[in-house]
Amino acid sequence: MMDKNYWITEEPIDPADCIGKVTRNEAGAVNTFIGTVREFTKGKRTLFLEYQAYVPMAEKKLAQIGSEIQEKWGNADIAIVHRIGRLEITDIAVAIAVSTPHRADAFDASRYAIERIKEIVPIWKKEHWEDGTKWIGDQKENTSYDAKIPSEEEMRDD
């Protein structure tokens, strides 16, 4: 575990590391989001995933998401870790913890964090199936990259 709140790791993730970083006296809620590797997507079996990141920029963009949350919700502490390398089914790919004085903000802010990760953080996953592999691109499918810089408005619909 690193001495920072936003980091990329090649090691298995322990969500307690994120929770510990945001636990504080002012908080009445700590909400966590844990993203895991799913075996079946639309009936197709995933054998394992491979994640790659542009590590220094990815950590900066995770920190940017934290700043955006603090601007939107005020009193919030955030910690986010994303794993790279080979991940097996059920492994944790990402963990987010947000603490706020009241629960509604913690729920909303952690949802915001995962949606923003899928928009602006330079991390990619490669699906390994029984019959091939593919780097997965834009999962939102409702976004134009014409502007080349994703905006805050580009939140996912699902």
Place this chain on the structure above:
Amino acid sequence: MINVLFFAELQESAGRDKVTVEADGVSVSELKSRLSSTYELNNLDYAMIAVNEEYSQEDTVVKSGDVVAFIPPVSGG
């Protein structure tokens, strides 16, 4: 010299994760077209561009020492 980074599918298409090019004072879009032809990358247009770890526009002019990263649509989480 400009350091250029490729990731994910672009890295596989280019057959390498980074290249160094002489492109001082050149715009990102010009750099992109040069790289597209040199490495036969027909999917560069789908990539966002980061200069020194910040998303940048096509008209950004790069200078020696800059790191330009081509960022295909991301799929973290």
